[in-house]
Structure formats: structure tokens, C-alpha cells
Amino acid sequence: MVRSTQISQTSTESISANERLVNKSSKVIKNIFRDNINSNYTEIIQELDKNFDYASNSNCYWSEPEQSLLYGTPLYQAASSSQKLALNHLYWAMQYSKVPLDEAGTMMFNQVTASVFSTLGGFETLCQELDLETTQESYHIHAFQRISRLTKKALLGKRLTQLSKKTNNDWSKKILKVWQQINLSTINPRTANLFSSLPYLLLRYTNKIMLESKGNQPSKYLQELEKKNEFLNVPTDGVVSQLPFRRLTMQLLTLNCGTSPFLACHYYALRLIANMMLKNWEYNYVLYFRKLKNNNTEFLPAPTAVSYFHFLDESFHTTISKTIAQELYKFFPKPTAYERFVANMSIYLMQLNLKSVSSVIPYRFIKDDFSLMFLFYQLLQTSLFDMSATEALYWLEKCFCQEHEGFNITLNSHQHLLTNLCQLFGCIEYLWPVNYEMRLMNSVNNTNKVIQSNIQTFKLFAKFVAHQ
Ligand SMILES: [Fe+2]
Numbered sequence: 305m306v307r308s309t310q311i312s313q314t315s316t317e318s319i320s321a322n323e324r325l326v327n328k329s330s331k332v333i334k335n336i337f338r339d340n341i342n343s344n345y346t347e348i349i350q351e352l353d354k355n356f357d358y359a360s361n362s363n364c365y366w367s368e369p370e371q372s373l374l375y376g377t378p379l380y381q382a383a384s385s386s387q388k389l390a391l392n393h394l395y396w397a398m399q400y401s402k403v404p405l406d407e408a409g410t411m412m413f414n415q416v417t418a419s420v421f422s423t424l425g426g427f428e429t430l431c432q433e434l435d436l437e438t439t440q441e442s443y444h445i446h447a448f449q450r451i452s453r454l455t456k457k458a459l460l461g462k463r464l465t466q467l468s469k470k471t472n473n474d475w476s477k478k479i480l481k482v483w484q485q486i487n488l489s490t491i492n493p494r495t496a497n498l499f500s501s502l503p504y505l506l507l508r509y510t511n512k513i514m515l516e517s518k519g520n521q522p523s524k525y526l527q528e529l530e531k532k533n534e535f536l537n538v539p540t541d542g543v544v545s546q547l548p549f550r551r552l553t554m555q556l557l558t559l560n561c562g563t564s565p566f567l568a569c570h571y572y573a574l575r576l577i578a579n580m581m582l583k584n585w586e587y588n589y590v591l592y593f594r595k596l597k598n599n600n601t602e603f604l605p606a607p608t609a610v611s612y613f614h615f616l617d618e619s620f621h622t623t624i625s626k627t628i629a630q631e632l633y634k635f636f637p638k639p640t641a642y643e644r645f646v647a648n649m650s651i652y653l654m655q656l657n658l659k660s661v662s663s664v665i666p667y668r669f670i671k672d673d674f675s676l677m678f679l680f681y682q683l684l685q686t687s688l689f690d691m692s693a694t695e696a697l698y699w700l701e702k703c704f705c706q707e708h709e710g711f712n713i714t715l716n717s718h719q720h721l722l723t724n725l726c727q728l729f730g731c732i733e734y735l736w737p738v739n740y741e742m743r744l745m746n747s748v749n750n751t752n753k754v755i756q757s758n759i760q761t762f763k764l765f766a767k768f769v770a771h772q
């Protein structure tokens with residue numbers, strides 16, 4: 305075992321010692337980097353993105369019907385074939401509107417942690433791979449945002465604009481305003497005053513005492529972020545959106561992962577959860593793409609192809625996450641009690657994102673029933689369904705508060721993800737049982753629990769709507 309203070313020297317001896325120590329992992333990393341740099345999946349995604357227009361892709365399904373909004377609900381059964389087709393396209397648009405939030409976070413953490421590895425020396429290929437991944441994510445984000453935006457605009461554009469005018473003074477705006485006043489995450493970092501800088505100073509002090517005093521140095525990238533006063537702009541959306549005090553939590557994690565080599569490696573256990581969450585539903589697009597190809601189908605929808613090539617690009621990223629999370633950390637000094645605590649707490653908190661299943665979006669686990677109810681309440685009043693407010697409420701209750709096939713699909717996929725994560729985390733020595741067995745995630749085990757919670761939320765939602 306080599307202390308981080310020793311391996312921070314950039315002498316030839318220490319570099320070759322590091323190379324020897326990481327031999328097994330570095331073989332995998334070198335192979336992945338070689339395959340990734342020789343692949344053209346990102347370029348294909350760029351082309352598909354550039355040439356996409358909704359009209360040319362509007363007449364066919366982009367996946368099996370089960371990957372459609374509201375699939376399995378009584379409303380889906382009653383929907384016309386054109387409504388079902390639109391729900392299939394909107395599912396793609398909604399799922400891929402969320403992915404950029406996570407990938408933007410990945411871009412920042414890739415750079416923060418690569419800078420730690422680069423300071424240590426001996427991890428050149430890994431740093432090159434992480435740089436390549438960061439560039440790839442920027443093209444992925446562009447494609448997802450553009451295709452999702454054009455799809456939503458084509459299917460909902462006009463009526464949604466009317467709706468947003470109509471809801472200018474509604475309760476959701478009022479709640480948002482209050483939330484903005486009390487939520488630290490909305491404070492503009494450039495105008496941050498003493499109130500917002502105190503928690504940051506406390507985090508900075510914690511990093512100093514717990515990590516820097518043990519011989520670790522904040523990475524160059526982290527120092528640059530701090531110099532530019534951009535450190536406060538940590539990502540707080542996507543898979544981390546459910547974290548308590550999410551801005552402070554993410555700031556602490558950024559500081560810690562950008563200072564301790566062990567925690568820099570641990571970040572990839574968190575990234576692995578995000579990789580697996582994505583893979584859990586994106587793989588169905590891969591199967592559908594292959595099915596169309598095998599059937600010699602003349603037309604391959606562009607969004608299906610984007611999913612397929614994104615999955616291939618992401619396979620490289622997933623293997624890197626797995627290699628660092630399961631192997632690379634072993635070559636650094638054993639974690640201190642503080643590092644072990646931060647690592648375990650971060651996995652524990654990530655499990656909060658996996659503690660529920662959605663009733664109306666198959667394969668989605670993040671608990672956001674209240675905002676989803678509002679979104680679908682609006683959707684049912686667009687030209688797609690053309691319902692009145694009363695009709696929309698009636699159908700919402702049927703979809704959210706009664707058992708239907710959609711629940712089973714999502715619960716099965718939740719179970720599938722749980723099994724995969726337990727297998728992946730079982731060999732990570734420093735994790736607490738609650739984390740390697742994903743006990744918090746495992747607490748979602750029956751439809752009834754979800755329905756009971758939805759009934760309570762729906763009662764609240766119906767009251768709010770009635771008072772508008
Ligand atoms: Fe990506």
C-alpha cells in the first residue's frame with residue numbers, strides 16, 4: 305500500500321511503481337480507451353442529431369409500446385392509436401430530458417477526479433479516457449436536448465404555450481416562488497453574501513481538517529474552480545435531486561472527491577449507480593433497434609438509433625466506473641474513518657432516488673409524484689387528449705391511485721436493477737451492509753405501498769387544483 309503523499313511525487317520511480325500497482329486495472333483501462341477512441345458512435349449520434357426532424361420520424365414507434373407514458377394504465381387502454389404513438393414518442397423525450405442533467409454532473413466530476421489522478425502520476429491513460437468521456441457527454445447532451453425539444457414542440461407545443469399563460473398565477477408558481485426564497489440552491493453564486501458563504505467556509509474547513517491535514521492536496525482543477533469563484537455552481541439536478549441539502553452535500557462531495565484519491569475513486573461507485581439506472585431502460589431501445597434491423601425494416605427511427613449508439617458509448621463509461629469503483633481504490637491507502645463515512649453516506653443518500661417507482665412513467669424510480677401529477681394534469685388538457693380539468697382529475701386518480709399493469713413493469717425493472725447493484729457492490733470492501741445490500745432501495749417491494757402514498761399525494765393535489 306502506498307501513501308498518497310508518496311505517490312504525489314512525479315519521479316520516474318513513483319510513476320512506474322504506480323503503473324505496477326494498477327497493472328490489472330490499467331490493462332482494462334487501456335483496452336477501453338483504445339476501443340473507445342477507435343469507435344465512431346459519438347460521431348453517428350452527432351449526425352443523427354443534426355439531421356433529426358420530427359415529421360420524418362413521426363409515423364412509427366420508437367420502442368416497444370411498454371416504453372410509453374401511461375403504459376398499462378386504464379387511460380392507455382382507452383387511448384386511440386394516434387395518442388398511443390404520441391405517448392411512445394413523449395416517453396423518449398421525457399426520459400432523455402432527464403439524462404443531460406446527470407451527464408452535466410458527470411462532466412464536472414470527471415474533470416475534478418481526473419485532476420486528482422493526474423497529480424498522482426501514472427494514470428495518463430485513465431485521464432485521457434476521462435477527457436474523452438467528458439467530450440462525448442457534451443455531444444450526447446446536445447442530441448438529447450435537441451431531439452426531446454423538437455418532439456415535445458411538435459406534439460404539445462401550441463397548447464402547452466397556452467397552458468403556461470393560463471397558469472401564470474397558479475399555485476405551482478406560488479410554491480416555486482416561496483421555494484426560491486428559502487432554498488439555498490437558488491442563490492446566485494456570483495452574488496452570494498455572507499449567508500451563503502458561511503456553509504461553504506465550513507465545508508472548506510472540514511476538507512482541510514479531514515483530508516488536507518492527512519497529506520492530500522486539492523486537485524488543480526478544484527483550485528481553478530475556486531479561483532474563478534465557480535465552485536458554488538455544483539450540479540444539483542438529475543439523480544442527485546433528491547438529496548437532502550443537495551447543494552451543500554454536492555459541494556462537500558466535490559471538495560472531498562477532488563482532494564482524496566480514495567474518494568476520487570469512490571465517485572465512480574456513485575457514477576456506476578447512474579450508469580446502471582440508465583442502462584436499465586435504455587437497453588430496451590437496443591433490443592428494439594436490433595429487432596428492426598433483423599427484420600430488415602426499411603426505416604429505423606432516429607431516436608431509437610441515438611439510444612442504441614448512446615448505449616454503446618456508455619458501455620465504455622460503465623466499464624470504467626466499474627473498474628475504478630471495484631479495483632482501483634484498493635491501490636490507495638485504506639480509507640480513514642471520515643472517508644469511509646462520506647463514501648457510505650453518499651451511497652446511502654443515492655438510494656433515496658431509488659426508493660419509489662413511478663405509476664405513469666415505466667422504468668422510472670425517482671419519487672416525484674406531486675410534480676408528475678401536475679405535469680400529467682397539464683398533458684391531459686393539451687390537444688393530445690383535450691380533456692377538461694374535471695376529466696383530467698378523474699383519469700389522474702385512475703392512473704396514480706389504482707393498481708395497473710404499468711406498476712408491475714416498473715417494479716420488475718426495479719427488482720432487476722436492485723439485483724445488479726447488489727452484485728456490483730458486493731465486492732466493495734469498505735461499504736456498510738445497508739449499502740452493499742441496497743437495503744433502502746429494497747424497501748420498495750409492493751404496489752400497495754406506492755398506491756397508498758399516491759392516494760395521499762392525490763388528495764393534496766386535488767385540493768390545490770380545486771382552489772384555483
Ligand atoms: Fe452519455
Ligand SMILES: [Fe+2]
Nearest residue numbers: 410441618621
Ligand atoms: Fe457516460
